[in-house]
Amino acid sequence: MKTKIHIQSEQGRIKAINKFCYTTALMASVYVVILFILGLKLHALVMTGVTSAFLACAFLNKKFHHSLSRTGIIVSTNFAVFYFSVLLGFKAGVHLFLYTSPLIAYLLYDFDQRKKIFIAFGTYLVTFLVIFAIHKFHLIAHIDLTEETLGIFYVLNFSFSLTLCFTLIIYFAFNNSAYTKMLVETNKTLEEKQQQLKEEISNKNKAQGELLKILKEKEILLQEIHHRVKNNLAVISGLVELQNFYIKDEKAAAILKESRNRIKSIAVLHEKFYETKSLDKIEIRSYVDELIYFIQLSFSSQNKEIKIHTQIDFIEFSLADALPFSLLLNELITNSYKHAFTNKEKGNIYISLIKKGNNVIFHFKDDGDGFDYANFVKDNSLGMNLVEAFSNQLKGKMNYEAKKGIGINYTLHFKLL
Amino acid sequence: MLSMINRKYIEMMGHRVIDAVTNGPDAIEAVKKHAPDIILMDLRLDGQMDGIDAMIEIAKFSTAPAIYLTGNSDEENKTRASKTNMLAFCVKPVHFEQLQQLFSKV
Numbered sequence: 001m002k003t004k005i006h007i008q009s010e011q012g013r014i015k016a017i018n019k020f021c022y023t024t025a026l027m028a029s030v031y032v033v034i035l036f037i038l039g040l041k042l043h044a045l046v047m048t049g050v051t052s053a054f055l056a057c058a059f060l061n062k063k064f065h066h067s068l069s070r071t072g073i074i075v076s077t078n079f080a081v082f083y084f085s086v087l088l089g090f091k092a093g094v095h096l097f098l099y100t101s102p103l104i105a106y107l108l109y110d111f112d113q114r115k116k117i118f119i120a121f122g123t124y125l126v127t128f129l130v131i132f133a134i135h136k137f138h139l140i141a142h143i144d145l146t147e148e149t150l151g152i153f154y155v156l157n158f159s160f161s162l163t164l165c166f167t168l169i170i171y172f173a174f175n176n177s178a179y180t181k182m183l184v185e186t187n188k189t190l191e192e193k194q195q196q197l198k199e200e201i202s203n204k205n206k207a208q209g210e211l212l213k214i215l216k217e218k219e220i221l222l223q224e225i226h227h228r229v230k231n232n233l234a235v236i237s238g239l240v241e242l243q244n245f246y247i248k249d250e251k252a253a254a255i256l257k258e259s260r261n262r263i264k265s266i267a268v269l270h271e272k273f274y275e276t277k278s279l280d281k282i283e284i285r286s287y288v289d290e291l292i293y294f295i296q297l298s299f300s301s302q303n304k305e306i307k308i309h310t311q312i313d314f315i316e317f318s319l320a321d322a323l324p325f326s327l328l329l330n331e332l333i334t335n336s337y338k339h340a341f342t343n344k345e346k347g348n349i350y351i352s353l354i355k356k357g358n359n360v361i362f363h364f365k366d367d368g369d370g371f372d373y374a375n376f377v378k379d380n381s382l383g384m385n386l387v388e389a390f391s392n393q394l395k396g397k398m399n400y401e402a403k404k405g406i407g408i409n410y411t412l413h414f415k416l417l
Numbered sequence: 418m419l420s421m422i423n424r425k426y427i428e429m430m431g432h433r434v435i436d437a438v439t440n441g442p443d444a445i446e447a448v449k450k451h452a453p454d455i456i457l458m459d460l461r462l463d464g465q466m467d468g469i470d471a472m473i474e475i476a477k478f479s480t481a482p483a484i485y486l487t488g489n490s491d492e493e494n495k496t497r498a499s500k501t502n503m504l505a506f507c508v509k510p511v512h513f514e515q516l517q518q519l520f521s522k523v
Contacts, residue, residue: 239422298514
């Protein structure tokens with residue numbers, strides 16, 4: 001991909017090549033006049049052709065045929081030097097122009113195009129060797145000119161070639177300086193841009209750092225809220241439990257115990273949210289295990305051997321799902337403890353939570369005494385009403401079966417939020 | 418507030434709360450003075466010393482086991498506590514039945 005410097009450098013080069021074409025055309029036209037004066041009309045015409053060729057090369061540049069123009073210059077210069085070296089002889093000094101050939105090659109092509117520079121220089125070298133060979137071995141006869149005329153031609157060729165040489169050297173020196181200046185300016189601009197970018201990156205990093213700090217503070221705050229809610233619920237649960245000790249009526253004490261367990265199930269939930277790193281989801285398995293432990297503890301005075309079997313998949317619940325689920329589970333287990341094993345010393349409760357995509361299948365079953373669900377009046381039971389209410393809150397499809405002597409069978413299909 | 422509730426639980430079980438302190442050095446002094454049967458030790462205490470550090474010092478002159486109480490189930494501290502004379506490592510709040518079960522072990 002060409003950079004701005006490359007494009008500007010190329011444009012400068014084209015301008016210089018055009019100036020070279022005009023200069024060489026001007027020099028050639030001097031030779032046209034001299035050849036006409038000497039009566040060498042045919043050769044004057046050839047030189048006119050060379051002059052036109054140089055002008056044509058400048059024209060080709062204007063039409064953006066740069067490659068053709070360069071080739072034209074190499075061919076024209078080689079031809080002119082060769083033709084008039086052979087015509088006038090070695091002593092006329094036409095070959096002196098070939099000493100500027102490396103400069104001409106470097107003028108035509110960028111340093112990156114080394115192959116083309118070598119080819120161009122190579123053509124000039126071959127032309128020089130051929131001219132030298134023709135002169136050395138007298139292969140082609142040149143026209144007869146007086147020593148005086150030859151001397152004039154030599155001085156003219158020497159002067160023109162030297163002028164061309166110095167002009168090209170000055171051009172390269174100036175171009176190098178301009179190029180260096182361009183590079184320095186570009187470098188300065190790049191450095192300024194780099195500094196700007198560094199500042200922007202530093203600002204962005206700072207802003208990101210601030211954001212992370214705020215996020216961390218919010219996480220800590222949320223964690224603290226869960227902790228305090230848990231503690232406050234624990235205090236309420238504890239006070240209810242203490243109140244229970246002062247109640248003589250067994251039924252009232254049992255009701256208070258159920259209330260305490262409901263509060264406890266929410267407290268344990270907030271404790272799990274406090275512990276978890278994500279703060280907005282909990283892994284339900286560990287919560288269920290802990291809830292079961294506390295409910296079993298609260299009913300330990302019954303002295304019955306009731307085993308709770310669990311089969312729980314790895315499922316993450318948000319607070320919105322976990323809260324009604326925790327109360328639902330508490331209700332089902334409590335109901336089983338209260339009513340299912342009245343006439344039994346032993347029993348089993350089966351709890352399963354199976355995940356299928358974003359759907360959950362919750363299954364609760366006990367092998368207790370069961371009851372006649374079909375004729376059961378729900379209005380008399382807060383527990384049953386709560387089971388239905390929490391199932392609805394989970395927006396699940398509930399199926400409740402209970403038969404005397406078989407136990408209860410509850411299933412809920414619901415989608416996680 | 419929760420310590421008040423725990424105190425009530427202990428009294429309801431028929432036991433006596435000999436002393437209640439808030440920092441490690443006071444806990445060590447209280448155990449030296451009263452020689453309790455069980456120590457209900459909060460993990461977080463006032464001052465530099467935590468409950469486990471206090472129990473390490475207490476173990477030098479007393480065999481009374483500790484029921485550690487903590488705000489969250491910290492595995493690192495649980496491991497530290499298990500190296501002391503630990504009866505249980507409980508997350509607050511403690512159920513009455515839980516305490517009853519633990520006290521019956523001693």
